[in-house]
Amino acid sequence: VQQIGVMVRIVQPNIAQKDKWRPENRKWIYRRYLDMTSRKSTGRKPDVVIWPESALPALLEEQEGTRRQIAQAAGSGTSIVLGSLRRSKGGATHNSVLVLGKEGRIVGRYDKQKLVPFGEYLPLAGILEPLGLRKLVAMPAGFQAGNGPQTMHVADLPSFAPLICYEAIFPRSLIDRNDRPNWLLNVTNDAWFGFSAGPYQHLAQARMRAIEEGLPLIRAANTGISAIVDPLGQVMHSLGLGQRGTIDAILPAPIPPTPYGRYGDGMFFILIFLAIFGRVRTFLRIPIELRKNIAVL
Structure with a gap:
């Protein structure tokens, strides 16, 4: 398998779901991410560091100082791609991917387009809310869907298509057909599933997207399974379920569009x-x- 030449670091912090959103845990969660990001590499310095879905219990877009510290931890010349909650100007909350450049400046953003019913929004809210079913939604007002699919173009990185959590299970709707990316990025938090078949099934479905499109896949999962998958679906590197660690590896190169990628x-x-x-x-x-x-x- 050919390689693009970009050195990727995937951060898998392994933070339990019961700990993730407790206010008293914010400091150590943040410190764990910074330590894993700044960890000295045994080989070449990473060109990009990737954190999983909604990595920190914070609205990073509104915290310039925090973003600057993250950029300092990554080091000069290294981009950071991470999952984060985001609040738009209209007050809506989004489950997003942010790209941080020099000094933590936001140089790219993507808002999740396919939301989880009863998890990120309430279907038929006008009917179900009066019945008291709003409590099933993770956020008090739910999330708002973004526009997609989207190919992100960031300086010094090959273009990529971001997929947040279960967006990776949907074939054909994950990339812009008029702007084919060089790789797929799936950030996720599978801590919800615990030590069940769920994380393994989720990884298997994400691998199918790589095979269908002929594109390499980078997968960053909070509690696992993080992986680098080549465009043939082979898992080149991975971190198992319930492990804490990082993956440093070269991004595989894409292959020409597959028949499925062309005709669906x-x-x-x-x-x-x-x-x-x-x-x-x-x-x-x-x-x-x-x-x-x-x-x-």
């Missing part, structure tokens, strides 16, 4: 049509007397 689900309808056409054509070649016998059977 339409190719399956074509195959079905060809199968039916072949069957009918074979049947019509059978002598009429034999056809009657087949019909009787």
